[in-house]
Amino acid sequence: MTGPALRATAVSKRFGAVNALKDVDFVLEPGEVHALLGVNGAGKSTFIKIISGVYTRDAGTLEVDGKAVDCRTPHDAMMAGIATVQQHPELVSDFTGYENIFLGREADRPRFLARIDRTALKRRGDALLARFPVDIDLSRKLSEMPAVEREIVAILQALAGDHIRVLILDEPTSTLTEVEKAVLFRLMRTLKASGISILYITHRLEEVIEIADRFSVFRGGRKVATMTPAAAAEQGLSLAELMLGETLSSVFPEKAAFPPGETVLSVERLGHGRAFSQVGFEVKRGEILGIFGLVGSGIDELSKVLFGALPPTEGTLSLKGRPLRARTPREALKAGIFLVPGDRRLEGLALTQSSVFNITIGNLGRASGFAGILRRALNRRKSEEFAARVALSPPNLSMPVSGFSGGNQQKIVVAKGLFADADLYIFVEPTVGVDIGARAKLYGLMRDLSRTAAVIVMSSDCDEVHGLADRSFALYKGRPIMRAGEIMTRNQLLLAGILGEARDA
Amino acid sequence: MPDRLTLPAGFGRFVAFLILVAVVAGAFALIEPRFLSSQNLSAVTRHMATNGLAALGLTLVVIVRKFDLSFAGTACFAAMTIGFLIANGYDLWVCILVGLAAGAAIGAINGIAISVFGLPDIVTTIATGSIAGGLAFLYSKGRTIFQNFMQSGIIDLNDARILGYSVSFFFLIAIYAVAWFLMHRTRYGASFQATGENPVSAYFSGVPTKLYTFLAFVICGMTSVLAVVLILAESGTADTNEGANLLMPAYAGVFLGAALLGGTSVLATLAGTFLITMLLDGFSLIGVPYYYSDGVVSAILLAGVVLFDQRVRMLFHDLSTFLLPASEPREKRP
Structure with missing residues (x-):
């Protein structure tokens, strides 16, 4: 048989x-x-x-x-x-x-x-x-x-x-x-x-x-x-x-309506060991730059180099026209860069603490006044304001953040970013473990952020990068694959990211 | 319709703690009526000051998810340092400041080794504690130092009273109030908590996690010196093993408090220390030899740690869901 x-x-x-x-x-x-x-x-x-x-x-x-x-x-x-x-x-x-x-x-x-x-x-x-x-x-x-x-x-x-x-x-x-x-x-x-x-x-x-x-x-x-x-x-x-096949285009917000403003971050021939090399791009206020890369392509390391958690081994970075030398995330935050990390539970949140604690911890200078005493009323009010802006559900700011769903935990990280008040927001794998409804909301928030700041989204989800970003390129085995002006069709982007080819498809 | 009365979080645990205290105190009072005498209560508060000071620094170390096993050795070294200086006629405040500096220095060595060089906390602090304990013998070849103690004024720390209670107890309350404010109302406390809760996310949030781990060890070294100053004041002499008995009550206070009040915090440690001190004191009052009472209190400590441990609680949780299969997971949507 x-x-x-x-x-x-x-x-x-x-x-x-x-x-x-x-x-x-x-x-x-x-x-x-x-x-x-x-x-x-x-x-x-x-x-x-x-x-x-x-x-x-x-x-x-x-x-x-x-x-x-x-x-x-x-x-x-x-x-x-x-x-x-x-x-x-x-x-x-x-x-x-x-x-x-x-x-x-x-x-x-x-x-x-x-x-x-x-x-x-x-x-x-x-x-x-x-x-x-x-x-x-x-x-x-x-x-x-x-x-x-x-x-x-x-x-x-x-x-x-x-x-x-x-x-x-x-x-x-x-x-x-x-x-x-x-x-x-x-x-x-x-x-x-x-x-x-x-x-x-x-x-x-x-x-x-x-x-x-x-x-x-x-x-x-x-x-x-x-x-x-x-x-x-x-x-x-x-x-x-x-x-x-067909994309879920309805999930994604409109592209930038206005031409972008000043350049926030510019990167030249950046590299980190064997993870990635020769990466160069600019991102301006008012736009979302997308970087598509599979696991192991170097996007994780790239995000950490931009955020000061890993040192660059080659190339230069400049933020708002001045050389950027952030050796720790602390310095990157002070310079105006906020990272929404790929693993929010491990890298983004203190799970047993409240939303207020998590939202304010990224900018303790803003959260405290004389002698480091926390401005509790202000922090509460600001947290409520940002929680409302990200549509946190349930809007309970006192309960431990471990009690929220994956999508709402990610919203808390975004609210934390709002409180940090950065010029550049870097999102890494922003919607892993986030359901479709919350996903659309998060994409809208990212577009919202891009109105006053520059946004970079790095993801192994090609549709996400293409659907969200105004410009995008791919990272393949640590090598940037891009076209003039970083304008790519979705299939070009996909081929670039999974085959390393910049040919037409 | 009036709103339903809502109690602050942890209120139930606090009530449970008070009931436990009442039960323990009642049991001791039944066996030995002198337990409730003002003389004994005064002794309890004095010993509580000693144990509580040692436990305070340890609380910070435990909050940043580390262990410090060196502070007993540090306290012995500081005791002999202070004793040596007193015997040589230095002013009391100079002696205490130098002792505090010695405690801070050993704490700093721990902190740098553990937070900067990443050495394992338990091994490192056992080593530094043993070294400090050994150095304590250098001043007098191990002999007890008692010269000049009567004249130095250190005894007064033990004897001074406010409203019938030792000054040291009020000092304890004051320093715990400051510590509580620091931990719960300032950015520094938030940084300690963020560091312990999730060092990676704290680092990504711009918290200098290594600095706060370092500071926890420095503070732990210093509070153990404060504790041993009270021991010196009570005994009126400096001995090479003067701080050796600080370790167990301090750990018991921190972990029992955490188990009772649902997490490591300054107030939990104060509560745990109160209970532990009452137990130790009660046992000694009713004539239980210290080697039994230490055993009993250590067993209580062990029980507290087991209950506090997440994995053990998960085990109990899993066991209960296994034994009660009626609680179905979640209903599928249609």
């Missing part, structure tokens, strides 16, 4: 008011390499998390080898024959390859204080290598292995469970060089030949053509296409276009 290795029928998942996944039908053939494509938030991550038992689906059915399965935990998925290799696998760097592969499964039957039989581990590891031949020395410690060998160890670890039928790889090539990538692809072909199906998530479109038998495109929580790369080429369909 040769039914599909995996069949998903009408799978749906909601998070609150957001349809993360809607009526997805999906078939994975035995021995197939199937690529999953889609922009951030398209639903592909939700889909694999449902298959691998991290999330529970709201509706739909899953079958492995024709048998209905119900993966409620990652362990259930493993027992059903589905193994996942995470984007950043959790491996023990002081252990050898053999030890990592059988971590927690050293003995066939767990016994208290059982001795670890290294000879048996080696025998079992070599048996695994005999099934899936790949050139690797598993007796070395993980810390001594290059990135691709660590990836291989993670894959072998996933395959060490019995009768694995489906292997899920989440962006396995993101940290690999071209040569290493070829090694990984060779292993993938070996696995395929032994009948294992591979679900493969990637942002790199050229890899899809190289390795995938078929691909599926996710957009807005739906699967919009499944085809072979050859068929796509025949029909003249561009993968980028398929990924994009």
